[in-house]
Amino acid sequence: MEEQVRSDKSGYMLMNKPGYPRVSSWPNLIWIIFLMMLFITIILWGVSFLAYAPLEEMAEWAKTPNPAKAPWYFIGLQELLVYFDPWIAGVMLPQQILIGLMLIPYVDVTPTEQGNYDFRKRRFAVGFFTVGISFWFLLIVVGQLLRGPSWQLYWPFIDYDIGSGTWVREGVHLKEGGAALKSLPLGTGLALIIGFATIGMVLPLIVTKLFPNSKKVKELDYYLKELGYIKYFVVQSHVMMMVGTFVKIILRLGFNVKYIIETPWFKI
Amino acid sequence: MEERQSKTPLKKILDFVGGLITGNPIYKSIFRVGYPNTLLKRMAVMRSSFYMHIFPTKVGEHGLKLRYSWCMGGITFFLFLLLSLTGILLMFYYVPEEHRAFSDMKDLRFMVPFGIILRNMHRWSAHAMVLCVMLHMMRVFYTGSYKMPRQLNWVVGVLLLLLTLMLSFTGYLLPWDQLGFWAVTVGTNMASATPLMGYEGPFHELLGVQIDNDIRFAIIGGTRIGANALVRAYVWHCVGLPLIATLLMVFHFWRIRKDGFSGPL
Numbered sequence: 001m002e003e004q005v006r007s008d009k010s011g012y013m014l015m016n017k018p019g020y021p022r023v024s025s026w027p028n029l030i031w032i033i034f035l036m037m038l039f040i041t042i043i044l045w046g047v048s049f050l051a052y053a054p055l056e057e058m059a060e061w062a063k064t065p066n067p068a069k070a071p072w073y074f075i076g077l078q079e080l081l082v083y084f085d086p087w088i089a090g091v092m093l094p095q096q097i098l099i100g101l102m103l104i105p106y107v108d109v110t111p112t113e114q115g116n117y118d119f120r121k122r123r124f125a126v127g128f129f130t131v132g133i134s135f136w137f138l139l140i141v142v143g144q145l146l147r148g149p150s151w152q153l154y155w156p157f158i159d160y161d162i163g164s165g166t167w168v169r170e171g172v173h174l175k176e177g178g179a180a181l182k183s184l185p186l187g188t189g190l191a192l193i194i195g196f197a198t199i200g201m202v203l204p205l206i207v208t209k210l211f212p213n214s215k216k217v218k219e220l221d222y223y224l225k226e227l228g229y230i231k232y233f234v235v236q237s238h239v240m241m242m243v244g245t246f247v248k249i250i251l252r253l254g255f256n257v258k259y260i261i262e263t264p265w266f267k268i
Numbered sequence: 269m270e271e272r273q274s275k276t277p278l279k280k281i282l283d284f285v286g287g288l289i290t291g292n293p294i295y296k297s298i299f300r301v302g303y304p305n306t307l308l309k310r311m312a313v314m315r316s317s318f319y320m321h322i323f324p325t326k327v328g329e330h331g332l333k334l335r336y337s338w339c340m341g342g343i344t345f346f347l348f349l350l351l352s353l354t355g356i357l358l359m360f361y362y363v364p365e366e367h368r369a370f371s372d373m374k375d376l377r378f379m380v381p382f383g384i385i386l387r388n389m390h391r392w393s394a395h396a397m398v399l400c401v402m403l404h405m406m407r408v409f410y411t412g413s414y415k416m417p418r419q420l421n422w423v424v425g426v427l428l429l430l431l432t433l434m435l436s437f438t439g440y441l442l443p444w445d446q447l448g449f450w451a452v453t454v455g456t457n458m459a460s461a462t463p464l465m466g467y468e469g470p471f472h473e474l475l476g477v478q479i480d481n482d483i484r485f486a487i488i489g490g491t492r493i494g495a496n497a498l499v500r501a502y503v504w505h506c507v508g509l510p511l512i513a514t515l516l517m518v519f520h521f522w523r524i525r526k527d528g529f530s531g532p533l
Contacts, residue, residue: 020328021328022327023326023327024325025310025314026304026311026320029323029332036346048385048388048392051392053391055373055374059446063446068451071436071440074433074455087462091461104414105418105423110412112533114415114532114533115330115411115413116411119410126409129410266470
């Protein structure tokens with residue numbers, strides 16, 4: 001495989017080689033495009049007659065709706081505000097998501113695996129991307145459909161007493177639901193974060209040393225060697241950012257932790 | 269000779285009328301190739317047409333399969349065109365002024381003939397475009413099409429995703445109703461949390477950043493969403509962002525033409 005990778009790095013593709021099945025764009029490509037344009041236009045035209053674009057009352061600064069929701073494509077980030085301060089949920093995480101997406105082609109180690117839906121040689125890449133995308137859409141679903149007044153969780157199958165608007169879930173008052181959040185002591189928090197970063201960074205390396213004979217681990221070892229130190233650092237820091245987001249959500253939901261690190265200047 | 273004699277009168281009339289249409293110099297100056305019934309003519313059609321020449325003359329068969337491409341990139345671009353068209357028409361009826369914008373929306377609903385259809389199409393196309401851009405990105409990732417030699421085009425694609433989100437977000441404020449107003453308030457409040465550059469962000473004191481000189485202030489032109497924010501959203505939505513997006517799209521498509529549709533190596 002290694003040899004193949006080297007010889008194909010010119011980007012010379014099968015489809016450009018003589019003898020590859022090619023057809024004229026007219027009409028083979030054009031009719032697909034034409035039909036798609038018709039199809040999309042008809043669908044949108046039909047939908048526009050049936051479903052009206054929302055229009056609420058005129059904007060008024062003095063009347064804050066509860067909850068005030070971002071558009072659906074940003075609501076995942078708003079949902080993260082439950083677990084993080086805005087400088088992380090609204091600035092650092094989206095920034096890192098965008099940078100991470102843009103870096104994908106430059107940390108890729110299987111340049112020949114393209115042009116099909118065969119994931120066997122790129123399990124890690126596909127897995128990481130799929131988990132990330134699913135997480136993104138999961139947050140959107142939770143934020144859009146399950147969050148109600150005061151950004152509390154409302155299950156669609158429970159009949160809430162909307163009039164009072166103060167019930168988190170059946171029988172639990174809003175004030176009780178949001179109670180008893182505490183931050184970790186600074187030392188514990190620092191130790192936790194440094195430990196998490198260190199273990200996360202070296203864990204894949206340790207695994208390759210501990211089980212050198214397992215077939216899966218050999219795959220991992222090959223992958224790590226192809227990556228090299230710099231690409232490994234880039235990839236692993238993004239993996240850990242995602243895992244860290246999960247961990248913080250679990251700490252918050254399961255252990256009522258508000259901040260892992262709390263300083264006068266910033267809180268994580 | 270025999271064939272010519274066996275023509276029915278109807279066929280003769282059709283041939284005569286057809287000859288009048290396709291045989292005259294005006295028609296020939298527009299459609300230069302004639303009916304594309306041979307491979308040579310089919311390729312000439314693609315090359316000699318301004319609109320067609322962004323497509324290749326020949327394509328690999330794998331790239332035509334819908335189960336491969338999902339047609340998502342094309343649909344996204346078509347939605348952009350549809351949004352430009354409906355957007356320009358909406359601009360005829362809409363003034364981005366604090367006290368007028370909302371009543372213009374009501375006029376579109378109740379006074380302008382088919383105004384509500386126009387607005388609905390713009391709205392649903394916008395939502396569809398955001399979704400299609402995401403699906404397009406997923407398709408490109410899962411087929412590994414971002415790899416050599418298309419790395420840069422993937423980066424441009426991510427920028428186009430960001431631009432699509434920003435286009436949609438700036439448009440969200442324009443109806444000047446409670447929904448858009450508070451959504452944009454929530455969204456732009458995030459900017460005030462930017463480290464160093466937002467007045468609620470960590471270490472903002474170091475640069476002397478306050479509510480009236482931070483990055484959020486620069487974005488919305490005030491300390492809260494108001495008339496300035498509305499004009500800014502409007503100008504970015506209708507002029508600035510579409511221009512940048514068009515430029516990047518031109519690059520995106522040019523790069524696809526250079527590299528070919530993605531496919532197996």
